[in-house]
Amino acid sequence: xxxxxxxxxSLRGVTKAFAGLKVVTDVGFEVPRGQRMALIGPNGxxxxxxxxxxxxxxxxxxxxILLQGADIARRPAGERxxxxxxxxxxxxxxxxxxxxxxxxxxxxxxxxxxxxxxxTPLWLPRNRIWAEEAEARLRAFGLDTYPNVVTANLPxxxxxxxxxxxxxxxxxxxxxxxxxxxxxxxxETSSLRDFLMEVAAEGVTLLVVEHDxxxxxxxxxxxxxxxxxxxxxxxxxAGVQDxxxxxxxxxxxxxxxxxxxxxxALAEGSIHAS
Amino acid sequence: MTLLxxxxxxxxxxxxxxxxxxxxxxxxxxxxxxxxxxxxxLFMLTAVMxxxxxxxxLPFGLTGPLGWAAALVFGVVVAVLASLVVERMTFRxxxxxxxDATEHAIPLVSSLGFLLIFQNLARMAYGTDPERFATPFxxxxxxxxxxxxxLPQLFSLALALLIVFGLSRLLKYTxxxxxxxxxxxxxxTALLMGVDVGRIVPVLFVLTGLLCGIAGAxxxxxxxxxxxxxxxxxxxxxxxxMVLGGLGSIWGAIAGGLTVGVVETLSIQFFGGDTVQxxxxxxxxxxxxxxxxxxxxxxxxxxxxx
Amino acid sequence: MSGYxxxxxxxxxxxxxxxxxxxxxxxxxxxxxxxxxxxxVGAYATGYLATNYxxxxxxxxxxxxxASGLIAFVFALSILRTRSVYLxxxxxxxxxxxxxxxxxxxxxxxxxxxxxxxxxxxxxxxxVTAATTxxxxxxxxxxxxxxxxxxxxxxxxxxxxGIGVRRTRVAAFTVGGVLxxxxxxxxxxxxxFVDISNFGADSSIYLLLFVLLGGTQTIWGPLIGAAFFTVVxxxxxxxxxxxxxxxxxxxxxxxxDTSWRFVFLGVATxxxxxxxxxxxxxxxxxxxxxxxxxxxxxxxxQPA
Numbered sequence: 001x002x003x004x005x006x007x008x009x010s011l012r013g014v015t016k017a018f019a020g021l022k023v024v025t026d027v028g029f030e031v032p033r034g035q036r037m038a039l040i041g042p043n044g045x046x047x048x049x050x051x052x053x054x055x056x057x058x059x060x061x062x063x064x065i066l067l068q069g070a071d072i073a074r075r076p077a078g079e080r081x082x083x084x085x086x087x088x089x090x091x092x093x094x095x096x097x098x099x100x101x102x103x104x105x106x107x108x109x110x111x112x113x114x115x116x117x118x119x120t121p122l123w124l125p126r127n128r129i130w131a132e133e134a135e136a137r138l139r140a141f142g143l144d145t146y147p148n149v150v151t152a153n154l155p156x157x158x159x160x161x162x163x164x165x166x167x168x169x170x171x172x173x174x175x176x177x178x179x180x181x182x183x184x185x186x187x188e189t190s191s192l193r194d195f196l197m198e199v200a201a202e203g204v205t206l207l208v209v210e211h212d213x214x215x216x217x218x219x220x221x222x223x224x225x226x227x228x229x230x231x232x233x234x235x236x237x238a239g240v241q242d243x244x245x246x247x248x249x250x251x252x253x254x255x256x257x258x259x260x261x262x263x264x265a266l267a268e269g270s271i272h273a274s
Numbered sequence: 275m276t277l278l279x280x281x282x283x284x285x286x287x288x289x290x291x292x293x294x295x296x297x298x299x300x301x302x303x304x305x306x307x308x309x310x311x312x313x314x315x316l317f318m319l320t321a322v323m324x325x326x327x328x329x330x331x332l333p334f335g336l337t338g339p340l341g342w343a344a345a346l347v348f349g350v351v352v353a354v355l356a357s358l359v360v361e362r363m364t365f366r367x368x369x370x371x372x373x374d375a376t377e378h379a380i381p382l383v384s385s386l387g388f389l390l391i392f393q394n395l396a397r398m399a400y401g402t403d404p405e406r407f408a409t410p411f412x413x414x415x416x417x418x419x420x421x422x423x424x425l426p427q428l429f430s431l432a433l434a435l436l437i438v439f440g441l442s443r444l445l446k447y448t449x450x451x452x453x454x455x456x457x458x459x460x461x462x463t464a465l466l467m468g469v470d471v472g473r474i475v476p477v478l479f480v481l482t483g484l485l486c487g488i489a490g491a492x493x494x495x496x497x498x499x500x501x502x503x504x505x506x507x508x509x510x511x512x513x514x515x516m517v518l519g520g521l522g523s524i525w526g527a528i529a530g531g532l533t534v535g536v537v538e539t540l541s542i543q544f545f546g547g548d549t550v551q552x553x554x555x556x557x558x559x560x561x562x563x564x565x566x567x568x569x570x571x572x573x574x575x576x577x578x579x580x
Numbered sequence: 581m582s583g584y585x586x587x588x589x590x591x592x593x594x595x596x597x598x599x600x601x602x603x604x605x606x607x608x609x610x611x612x613x614x615x616x617x618x619x620x621v622g623a624y625a626t627g628y629l630a631t632n633y634x635x636x637x638x639x640x641x642x643x644x645x646x647a648s649g650l651i652a653f654v655f656a657l658s659i660l661r662t663r664s665v666y667l668x669x670x671x672x673x674x675x676x677x678x679x680x681x682x683x684x685x686x687x688x689x690x691x692x693x694x695x696x697x698x699x700x701x702x703x704x705x706x707x708v709t710a711a712t713t714x715x716x717x718x719x720x721x722x723x724x725x726x727x728x729x730x731x732x733x734x735x736x737x738x739x740x741x742g743i744g745v746r747r748t749r750v751a752a753f754t755v756g757g758v759l760x761x762x763x764x765x766x767x768x769x770x771x772x773f774v775d776i777s778n779f780g781a782d783s784s785i786y787l788l789l790f791v792l793l794g795g796t797q798t799i800w801g802p803l804i805g806a807a808f809f810t811v812v813x814x815x816x817x818x819x820x821x822x823x824x825x826x827x828x829x830x831x832x833x834x835x836x837d838t839s840w841r842f843v844f845l846g847v848a849t850x851x852x853x854x855x856x857x858x859x860x861x862x863x864x865x866x867x868x869x870x871x872x873x874x875x876x877x878x879x880x881x882q883p884a
Contacts, residue, residue: 055740056739056740076739077740077742078739078741078743078744081741082742087740089737093736095733095734095738097732097733097797097863099863102730109723109727109741117723118723122722122723122726123721166741170741303665309669363850363853379611380853380857381853383611383788383853384853384854386846387845387847387848387850388846390786390845390846390849391843391846391847393782393842394842395839395843397839510676513669513673517673521665548683548691551677552683553680555673555677555680556677558669559673559674562669562673566666
């Protein structure tokens with residue numbers, strides 16, 4: 001695997017245990033700059049834990065996480081955000097009592113500099129740029145219908161997209177998306193894919209945890225598969241459904257359906273491990 | 275030297291009350307992650323209602339004045355019933371609509387409301403003057419060398435230790451205890467595992483009322499007087515005992531409660547009676563800064579955002 | 581303005597400043613159970629400075645605010661690194677501690693109270709209150725204010741977004757401390773006498789509750805809460821005095837002083853926590869009022 005300049009995020013020997021139980025064991029992979037990469041696996045495989053380790057919700061026990069060559073594994077979450085990391089959440093975590101625009105503006109926080117940015121009213125001419133940028137972004141993604149509505153009031157699909165827009169406002173180099181398509185209907189899923197394609201086209205590297213294999217195949221070039229906290233596959237997305245180890249992990253060796261059925265299921269994208 | 279020893283003994287005896295009340299605090303915060311501010315008023319309510327029953331009998335003129343023992347039982351029953359009312363109105367309503375950070379504080383805020391209600395209703399009904407609560411034990415003392423040990427106090431201390439021991443057995447070995455501990459781990463998982471949370475939680479509040487009631491009764495017997503301010507002045511110090519011992523730790527309640535009792539009597543001895551409040555609460559502030567987990571605490575407590 | 585109405589207005593103003601002192605930490609997701617204690621620090625600082633030094637009044641105001649703010653800062657800095665329930669406990673302990681200390685310091689009058697010489701009229705009190713309200717309003721419209729609200733809603737996510745959670749909370753708590761100090765100075769200068777028994781734990785609880793009942797999502801909530809729980813008890817002052825039924829429940833007549841106000845607030849708290857825990861004034865409610873949000877997006881939809 002290539003190392004150095006074109007690898008933007010790399011995990012090495014990452015291990016994490018909760019109360020003595022290893023949830024992630026010696027996981028390592030590299031994400032090249034600009035790639036759209038998926039992280040999949042059955043429930044409890046450790047996908048979200050890896051996201052939490054990368055973004056700084058948890059501290060890892062062993063290993064290293066390199067963002068553009070610098071080990072960030074022991075830095076505070078805020079610092080990682082400032083270095084170009086942003087994420088969304090499996091269950092949407094928008095601030096419920098903030099309006100749509102305000103939520104998106106929270107994403108800009110790492111780009112503010114000094115006390116003047118912090119302590120002057122946001123409606124001053126010098127600060128209007130923040131709201132204008134947020135509104136422009138929302139407009140660009142067709143989310144500008146109710147900019148001043150508190151997000152607790154909005155439909156699920158819209159909140160999901162707002163969360164991605166919020167993550168983008170920090171101008172991240174790497175965007176971690178935790179099950180972006182979960183709970184969306186087919187139309188919404190396809191619009192989300194187009195949306196993420198646009199995001200990637202702007203040069204943002206994507207790392208996506210997702211159960212919907214059809215979505216993964218249409219979005220991601222490469223896929224890492226986890227099972228019981230270990231990496232069992234790392235390669236082109238197209239190769240996932242032919243990999244014996246992956247099939248075994250998803251359906252078990254002695255499955256009544258057999259390998260062909262499993263392969264067919266994976267190919268149809270009908271396997272939702274959740 | 276004898277004086278110091280005497281104060282130490284007095285401190286341990288006073289500590290028995292703090293141990294019992296701190297235990298009530300520890301149970302609710304350890305199992306429900308709920309800082310229940312109705313505990314000091316329940317303690318006060320027991321003693322004051324018991325006194326009222328000796329003076330005026332049961333409410334609505336049901337019977338004549340009660341004897342001291344029946345009156346104390348009445349006080350404890352009032353505390354348990356009041357605690358169940360608190361359960362109905364606080365813990366049942368944990369969730370806000372949008373699940374923000376202050377939702378965990380809702381029972382706490384409700385309990386502050388109940389604190390105001392109980393304290394001030396009692397004040398309105400009976401005023402703030404200390405009243406004498408006479409029992410046959412008021413002057414039963416044991417003399418050991420130069421030291422005086424009050425028998426009822428010695429009995430109280432033994433009772434407090436017995437309660438802690440019994441409670442730790444109960445939590446460990448009974449079905450109810452296991453259910454309570456599983457709620458402490460994670461209420462959602464407990465529900466999935468078939469624990470009837472809606473029926474187990476009231477048990478905890480009955481226990482809370484009982485503990486406060488026992489402490490209130492002990493206070494009335496030991497000191498021969500009751501007053502509305504005792505919730506503020508005595509019951510609140512159990513909070514210091516709870517923190518010093520460690521939030522959520524049953525055995526910590528013993529260490530913390532006895533420590534507060536001893537610190538209190540020693541500061542009266544060395545600095546005078548007016549300094550108790552400053553010393554005990556100052557100690558608590560320092561403890562919260564230096565060692566917030568207390569003697570035996572663990573970090574799982576208070577994980578909810580307040 | 582003079583007499584009874586003037587007195588009510590002044591109490592209302594002081595309560596509004598105090599409400600904002602408590603509101604700021606709550607807006608950042610931290611309950612402060614020591615509001616009255618921080619006010620006491622300000623009031624006694626004012627009393628001490630005005631009695632012992634010949635300082636201009638504005639300087640005493642500033643000094644009182646700083647004294648209280650400084651204690652709040654040190655306090656928040658050392659407690660806020662641990663779990664948040666500890667801050668509730670610590671502020672509660674602090675309010676008991678402050679009462680305990682002041683009673684023992686002869687220079688502060690001990691339990692006798694401390695006279696404060698110069699008198700400031702209600703005009704000054706109203707002006708300072710108006711200024712405070714404007715400052716809080718402006719502060720909440722800055723990125724700092726937005727960060728506070730973001731932390732209140734979800735501190736984990738706020739942290740991941742690069743908002744300095746602890747820094748912001750310490751700052752909010754400290755500014756709250758300064759405001760409480762100023763409220764203390766207003767109290768001392770208007771009533772010309774400070775007595776620690778007026779700043780006890782009960783007052784702190786009262787303060788926190790009316791802020792929470794008013795609602796902490798906007799700056800209007802604390803204002804409404806303070807106004808309601810200051811003015812309504814005054815309106816019923818006479819009516820309640822003729823209602824001794826409760827006191828005769830057990831055949832004994834105690835005092836019917838101001839206790840019933842606390843009972844009223846207690847009942848209001850318990851009821852509100854059941855029916856509307858977010859307080860009277862909410863952003864959604866305010867949004868409906870101002871922007872006429874269509875009903876179609878008001879219904880919160882769930883994932884399929």
